[in-house]
Amino acid sequence: MTTTAPARDADREAAPTGRATRVLRRPEVGAAVAALAVLVFFTVVAEQFLTPSGVGTWLNSASRFGIMAVAVAMLMIGGEFDLSAGAMTGATGLLVGVTTTGYGLNVWVAVLLALVVALAIGALNGFLVMRTGLPSFIVTLGTFFVLQGIDLALVKLVYGQVAVQGFSDVPFFDSVRPFFGGVIKVGGASISVSVLWFLAVTAVATLVLLRTRAGNWVFAVGGAQASARATGVPVARTKIGLFMTTAGAGWLVGMISLFQSSTVQSSTGVGDEFIYIICAVVGGCLLTGGYGSAIGAALGALIYGMTRQGVVYAGWDSNWLYAFLGVMLLAAVLVNNWVRQRAERLR
Amino acid sequence: MSALIEVTDLGKTYGSVVALQGVTTSVRAGEVTCVLGDNGAGKSTFIKILSGAHEHTEGSFRVDGVEQHMASPRDALALGIATVYQDLAVVPLMPVWRNFFLGSEPRKGPFRMLDVDLMKRTTKDELAAMGIDLRDVDQPIGTLSGGERQCVAIARAVHFGARVLILDEPTAALGVKQSGVVLRYIAAARERGLGVVFITHNPHHAYPVGDRFLVLRRGRSIADRVKDDITRDELVELMAGGAELEALGHELERAPGVDPVV
Numbered sequence: 001m002t003t004t005a006p007a008r009d010a011d012r013e014a015a016p017t018g019r020a021t022r023v024l025r026r027p028e029v030g031a032a033v034a035a036l037a038v039l040v041f042f043t044v045v046a047e048q049f050l051t052p053s054g055v056g057t058w059l060n061s062a063s064r065f066g067i068m069a070v071a072v073a074m075l076m077i078g079g080e081f082d083l084s085a086g087a088m089t090g091a092t093g094l095l096v097g098v099t100t101t102g103y104g105l106n107v108w109v110a111v112l113l114a115l116v117v118a119l120a121i122g123a124l125n126g127f128l129v130m131r132t133g134l135p136s137f138i139v140t141l142g143t144f145f146v147l148q149g150i151d152l153a154l155v156k157l158v159y160g161q162v163a164v165q166g167f168s169d170v171p172f173f174d175s176v177r178p179f180f181g182g183v184i185k186v187g188g189a190s191i192s193v194s195v196l197w198f199l200a201v202t203a204v205a206t207l208v209l210l211r212t213r214a215g216n217w218v219f220a221v222g223g224a225q226a227s228a229r230a231t232g233v234p235v236a237r238t239k240i241g242l243f244m245t246t247a248g249a250g251w252l253v254g255m256i257s258l259f260q261s262s263t264v265q266s267s268t269g270v271g272d273e274f275i276y277i278i279c280a281v282v283g284g285c286l287l288t289g290g291y292g293s294a295i296g297a298a299l300g301a302l303i304y305g306m307t308r309q310g311v312v313y314a315g316w317d318s319n320w321l322y323a324f325l326g327v328m329l330l331a332a333v334l335v336n337n338w339v340r341q342r343a344e345r346l347r
Numbered sequence: 348m349s350a351l352i353e354v355t356d357l358g359k360t361y362g363s364v365v366a367l368q369g370v371t372t373s374v375r376a377g378e379v380t381c382v383l384g385d386n387g388a389g390k391s392t393f394i395k396i397l398s399g400a401h402e403h404t405e406g407s408f409r410v411d412g413v414e415q416h417m418a419s420p421r422d423a424l425a426l427g428i429a430t431v432y433q434d435l436a437v438v439p440l441m442p443v444w445r446n447f448f449l450g451s452e453p454r455k456g457p458f459r460m461l462d463v464d465l466m467k468r469t470t471k472d473e474l475a476a477m478g479i480d481l482r483d484v485d486q487p488i489g490t491l492s493g494g495e496r497q498c499v500a501i502a503r504a505v506h507f508g509a510r511v512l513i514l515d516e517p518t519a520a521l522g523v524k525q526s527g528v529v530l531r532y533i534a535a536a537r538e539r540g541l542g543v544v545f546i547t548h549n550p551h552h553a554y555p556v557g558d559r560f561l562v563l564r565r566g567r568s569i570a571d572r573v574k575d576d577i578t579r580d581e582l583v584e585l586m587a588g589g590a591e592l593e594a595l596g597h598e599l600e601r602a603p604g605v606d607p608v609v
Contacts, residue, residue, distance in 0.1 A: 211460045213452045214446055223438035230436035232450035290440045 028283030028296030030335040035261035035299045035306070039132070042310030049306075049313050052189035059191065062262075063198035064253050064306025065272070066298050069279035070205045071249035073178050075298035077209070077291030078242045080129060080136035081224030083273050084121070084143035088250030090268030091147045092118050094155055097164030107172045115251050122247025124207040127239030129234070136243075151266040157303070159289075162266040167258070178254075181259030194256045201249065218242065223290025279304055279327060280293065282332040303328065349409065350375050351511050351542040352397070352428070357403030357524060359392050359586050366392040367404070370568045370582050372561045374511055374542040379533060381553035382546045384563035391515075393563065397544060398430040398513055399423030422492055429509035435500040439489025442479060444470040446488045447503050473502045478535045493521050494528030501532055511542040518552050530556050550582045 023029065042049040051057075068085055075082055077343055092114040099105040099113070125143055129136045167173065182193040209215040217238045220228035229235050252270075260262050281287065282303060283296025304325070311321050348583055350373040357370040366391045370520050374380045374592065384390045391397055395401040395409065399417035410501050412428050420430070432475075437446045444463075444543070447470040455462040470484045479498050488496060499515050514533065518526040533556050536543055547553050560577060562570040562585045577585075 207460075211463070213454060213459070215460065216441075218447065218451055219441050219445070220438045220449055227434070227438050228434040228449070230432075289437065327444045338430065 001197055011107065025155040027336075029284070029290060030298055031283045031296045031299035031303065034332070034335075035303050038303050038306050038310070039178040042112055042306060042314065045316075046313035049310055052187060054309070054313060056179075056189040056191055058305045058309035059162070059195050060305075062302045063192065063194040064256055065199045065275055065279060065303030066198045067194070067253050067256075068246075068249050068272070069283070069297040069301040070201050070294045071246045072273075072276040073280035073283060073285050073292050073294055074170065074205055074209065074218060075242045075246050076277070076285045076287070077222050077292045078218045078239055079225065079291060080239060080242065081140060081144065081277065082125065082243060082246045083140040083319055084147055085124065085250050085276055086269040087144050087151065088118060088121070088247055088269065088272075089254040089257065090151055090266065090270065092251045092254030093163065093264035094151055094317075095306045096255070096267065097264050098155060098159050099166050101164055101166050102171045103157050107170055107176050107243035111176060111255060114212040117246050117255075118216055118247045118251035122244035122250075123240055125247070126236075126243030129243070130239055148270055151268075162263050164202065164258075167264075178335060180255040181262075182241050192256075192260065194260070197252060197256065198301075202294050202298040203254075209294055210273050214238065214241070217237060260272075275304060275325070278329050281336070282328055284332075284336055286336070289330050301345055313332040349412065350409075351513050352544075353409045353412070354406065355409075356406035357393075357396065357408060357421060359401065360404050362532060367396070367403075367563075370406070370561070370571075371565070372559065372568070372571045374544055375558075376510070376542050377535050377537055377540045378401065378558040379543040379556050381557035382544060382561045382563065383548065383550060383553055383582070383605075385548060385586075387565070388563040389566040390548075390563060392513055392543075394430065394513055394546060397423070397428065397511075398463060399428070410524045422550070424508075427508055427510035427512070429504035429507070429512065429528050430513040430515065431497070431500045431517065433494055433519065436495045438490050438499065440487050442485045443474075443488050443491070443499060444484040445471070446517055447484075447499060447506070451507065469506065473506045474499065476535075476539070477502045477505075477532055479532070486587050492525060492528070492533075494525040497521075497529050498532045505536065505539070507542065509541065509543065512536055513546070515546050516548070517545070518547060518549065524551060548586070550579070550586045554579045554582055602607055 010121040024206065046054075048054045068089070072082060072085055095114045095117060096107070097109045100107050105113075123144065125136070125140055128134070128139045132139070153163060160276030178193065180193065183190045184193065184196075185191075209218060217233045219230065220231075220233050221235050221238050225235055244284035254264075254269070257268065279291065279300030280297045284297070287295065307324055307328075308318075308321055311318055311324070352374040354373070357367065357485075358365070359367040360488070370379060370393060382390055382541070383470075393402070396403045397418045399422050402416055402418065406566060408417075415422075417426075417428065423430070437450065441449070444467045449464050452467055453462045454460060455465075455570065467484050471481065474481055474484075476571050479495060481495075490501060497514075501512060517529050517533075521529065526545055530552060533543055533545055537556070537558075545553065545556065557574060558572065559573050560582060562582075584591060
């Protein structure tokens with residue numbers, strides 16, 4: 001607060017801020033440029049990439065990571081992390097798979113039950129973080145391992161194996177499937193319903209962040225928690241709501257992967273939590289909170305989805321994806337810094 | 348003009364510790380009451396009583412002529428007494444207009460969306476009324492100068508119904524030019540008919556804008572004078588503790604006959 005810009009009150013000229021500055025000031029600029037570059041690159045090196053079936057494939061992949069990345073981005077803007085987000089997708093899928101195939105629970109009931117459980121775990125994450133004052137990194141790391149342990153041990157104990165079998169044969173499977181695992185034919189392309197969820201989640205998140213009171217509070221609690229509290233922002237309620245949002249997104253992605261593949265394994269989603277964070281950072285979120293965008297995180301997930309499939313289409317070893325991810329993350333952090341400094345100087 | 352706030356023989360004890368004793372002064376609409384004192388003189392105790400954070404234990408505290416015992420800052424706000432603290436309670440990365448309305452955002456429509464146009468327009472107008480012309484209320488508040496940030500915090504308090512503004516050392520962390528900017532905003536708030544309580548330890552900042560000066564030392568009031576009854580030099584001397592400063596001056600003077608250290 002004491003480092004002040006040079007005094008310029010007296011001779012400030014009242015020219016409006018230029019359009020270029022306005023655009024550059026958006027958090028997602030870097031990701032948009034990078035997404036375009038990745039699209040052009042793989043279109044050139046892999047001829048299948050821009051075909052209808054190719055687009056359908058990488059959009060599907062991007063959507064499952066994108067739904068989570070958008071929710072994780074909101075949480076990061078609010079100044080917290082959720083390392084249990086990846087395991088949550090597996091845990092909710094397992095819950096539905098095990099209760100329906102193993103215990104004959106109605107699939108609709110199971111899906112709703114999984115949502116309630118997910119939201120409860122999210123609320124618990126938020127409550128523990130706010131109540132103890134511990135970093136969310138540690139608290140959700142704990143939840144992550146608990147979920148992973150339950151996914152493996154408890155499922156093996158009560159169900160006898162660690163992968164769900166015969167899920168597509170449960171009653172009413174076909175009545176739920178269109179909502180999560182459906183496919184829509186658009187021209188020659190098969191677009192998964194998950195892509196529509198992805199678009200909807202990104203749109204709603206953007207609207208909430210930029211045009212609602214709750215969104216204003218998310219930026220405030222992440223940017224300066226003490227100041228937010230002093231102006232009357234309900235800090236705990238805002239943050240618990242964010243943890244429940246990530247958990248809810250985890251449920252949605254869990255249902256999508258369960259109904260797309262008709263199976264789920266105990267290890268599903270483990271390790272994905274870092275990919276969500278990478279997508280959010282590539283999309284312009286600051287690790288320190290208070291800055292970022294949902295559209296940026298969606299673009300980050302698009303870059304990830306395109307690269308994941310592009311590497312396969314190009315006929316390269318798919319493990320190159322990880323090296324690419326690392327480079328992308330480092331580049332994104334540097335670009336974010338540069339863009340932000342530039343945007344703050346240009347006025 | 349009658350006083351907005353009038354305190355008589357105001358005092359505060361914490362258990363057996365006397366933090367403040369025998370303070371009498373007033374705050375009037377369109378006037379600046381300066382509260383001066385060194386560290387530990389009782390300035391912060393005095394602000395805490397005025398802002399409702401602590402309740403006084405002695406004397407009387409009248410707002411609009413009515414005796415008040417405030418239990419929380421919320422009570423003070425309800426009476427139109429707003430306090431702008433040193434850290435200003437702003438979120439640096441958020442745009443000026445979002446900071447301006449943080450915690451009290453106006454909404455419209457069936458979906459209760461933020462009334463962004465109203466928020467931006469109001470912010471611009473309220474800042475203009477304080478004599479600050481921001482090029483763009485969309486810029487992060489962290490990019491404003493320290494003086495401008497103070498101004499936004501003051502304008503925010505005024506917009507949300509403050510009649511009395513308590514400014515806690517607004518110039519303490521600022522350079523000469525930025526302090527000048529803040530003093531100009533204090534004058535602007537006074538011109539708008541607000542009563543201002545300006546806490547500072549710098550008599551050179553207080554004298555130009557002040558209408559009344561309350562000087563505290565070791566928890567007691569040593570002066571409460573209107574501007575006509577006191578000169579700048581008298582104020583500086585009161586503030587510095589006259590005799591003590593003289594003694595210090597002697598102490599620091601080089602003793603004759605001793606070679607200055609090169």
